[in-house]
Amino acid sequence: MIRLGETKADFLCNNMRSLNEILNQPIEVNTDLVLDLISYIDLTTLSDTDTDQSVLQLVDKANRGFNGVHPAAICTYSKFGNLVRKNLNSSMRTVIVGIGFPSGATPTQEKIQHAIEIGASGAEELDIVLNHSDFFHLSYKQITKEISGVKSALQNKHLKVILETGELGSNENIKTASEIACKAGTDFIKTSTGKTSTGAKPAAVYEMCLVIAEYYKQTGRKVGIKPSGGIRTFEDAASLHLIVKETLGKDWLNPSLFRIGASSLYDHLIEKFNQL
Numbered sequence: 001m002i003r004l005g006e007t008k009a010d011f012l013c014n015n016m017r018s019l020n021e022i023l024n025q026p027i028e029v030n031t032d033l034v035l036d037l038i039s040y041i042d043l044t045t046l047s048d049t050d051t052d053q054s055v056l057q058l059v060d061k062a063n064r065g066f067n068g069v070h071p072a073a074i075c076t077y078s079k080f081g082n083l084v085r086k087n088l089n090s091s092m093r094t095v096i097v098g099i100g101f102p103s104g105a106t107p108t109q110e111k112i113q114h115a116i117e118i119g120a121s122g123a124e125e126l127d128i129v130l131n132h133s134d135f136f137h138l139s140y141k142q143i144t145k146e147i148s149g150v151k152s153a154l155q156n157k158h159l160k161v162i163l164e165t166g167e168l169g170s171n172e173n174i175k176t177a178s179e180i181a182c183k184a185g186t187d188f189i190k191t192s193t194g195k196t197s198t199g200a201k202p203a204a205v206y207e208m209c210l211v212i213a214e215y216y217k218q219t220g221r222k223v224g225i226k227p228s229g230g231i232r233t234f235e236d237a238a239s240l241h242l243i244v245k246e247t248l249g250k251d252w253l254n255p256s257l258f259r260i261g262a263s264s265l266y267d268h269l270i271e272k273f274n275q276l
Contacts, residue, residue, distance in 0.1 A: 016210065016213070016247060019202060019203060019243070022206070022242055022247075023243075027238045027239070027242060029238075029276065031273055031276050034234065035069045035273065036241075037238065037260065037265075037269055038066060038069050038070075038071060038266065039069050039072060040072055040255055040259050041072060041260050041262060041263075041265060042071065042073045042075045042095060042259050043058055043071045043073070043075070043263050043266060044075040044194070044261055044263050045058050045075075045076055046075070046076065046097060046101070046194070046195075050076070050077065050080065052080070052083055055080045055084060056083070058074060058076075058263075059084055059087045059088050061266075062092055067273065070089065070092055071266060072092060072093065073095045073124075073255075074092065074094055075095035075096075075097065075127070076095070076097070077097060077101075078096045078098075078099070078114070081094055081096045081118070081121055081123045082121060082122055084123075085122030093124040093125055094122060094123040094124055095123065095126070095160075096118050096121075096123045096125070096127070097126075097127045098128035098150075100129065101127075101128075101195075102195035103129065103132075104128065104129030104130055104131045104164075105131060108142075108145070108146040111128060111146065111150050112146075112149045113153075114126075115128075115149075115150040115151075115153035115154050118157065119153055119157055125157060125187075126154055126157065126158070126159055127159075127160040128147075128150055129164060129193060130143065130161055130162060130163050130164065131146065132168075135168075135173075143180055143184070146184075147159070147161055147180075147181060147184035147185060147186055148184045151184070151187075158187040159185070159188070160186065160187065160188035160190045160224075160226060161181040161189055162190045162191070163177045163178065163181065163190065163192075164192055164193060165177075165191045165192060165198070165201065165204035165208075166191075166192060166196050166197065166198020166199065166201070166204075166229075167196060171203065171204075174207045174208065175207055175211055178207070178208045179211055182211060182215045182223050186223065187224060188225065188259070189211075189226070190225075190261065191205060191208070191227050191229060192228045192261075193228075193229070194228055194230075196229070198229070198230070199228065199229020199230025200227035200230060200240065202240065202243060205225065205227050206247065208225055209225060209243060209247035210247060212225060213247055213248055216248075222252070223257075224252070224256065224259065225258060225259075226261055227261070228260070228261025229262075231260055231261070232262065232264055233268055234268065234269060234272045236265070237262070237265055237269070240260070
């Protein structure tokens with residue numbers, strides 16, 4: 001129960017369960033949850049062999065949906081952005097990954113110029129990668145300047161900052177990187193590019209959620225979260241869904257604040273639904 005004078009954000013932060021407590025809860029397997037998970041997915045194709053035809057096949061898959069439910073977005077390289085937006089149902093979003101993907105080492109001014117181009121395009125979102133060189137050199141002001149500059153150049157479109165949590169080395173670094181990105185104005189923080197060996201570990205997602213909850217408590221601004229990389233099964237996705245629900249609350253359980261980056265998960269969830 002929320003006490004008199006206590007905000008919802010206070011309640012969430014003051015009554016946070018540990019990660020083990022969350023993950024030890026039983027997950028009820030049902031069709032509603034399966035369909036809900038489908039609605040959070042960003043179907044993604046970031047292959048060097050992508051063509052107009054292969055991208056359109058993914059768009060067609062998204063447009064068909066499953067049982068009346070569609071994924072949240074299509075994520076691709078910028079050269080396919082207009083093709084996706086032209087052919088994708090308006091209920092879904094077009095997400096572009098920024099230049100320098102997946103290292104994030106491109107000069108800031110080039111990233112800002114790319115963001116200007118995306119801001120003027122039909123795409124709704126841009127994903128950029130946290131510059132790890134700057135991070136490990138403790139150049140936090142430069143990271144903040146870069147993120148805020150890119151966000152400003154996007155002309156009110158959404159920005160996701162990919163932390164690449166598997167490369168950050170510690171929960172403390174994940175916390176610091178999350179705080180920097182939130183304070184710099186990102187709309188989402190995301191675990192991984194999917195191009196490294198470590199994807200969305202529950203401990204990383206939990207740490208990111210704690211930062212988002214505290215940031216919301218301090219500012220009243222909601223930052224979204226996107227676990228991405230290595231999420232292949234219903235159990236993987238349901239566990240991450242539970243972490244978000246328990247740390248941030250039901251307000252975050254919609255595609256405007258919660259996404260899952262896992263294209264292979266889409267087919268697995270359909271298979272799971274058909275088994276129930």
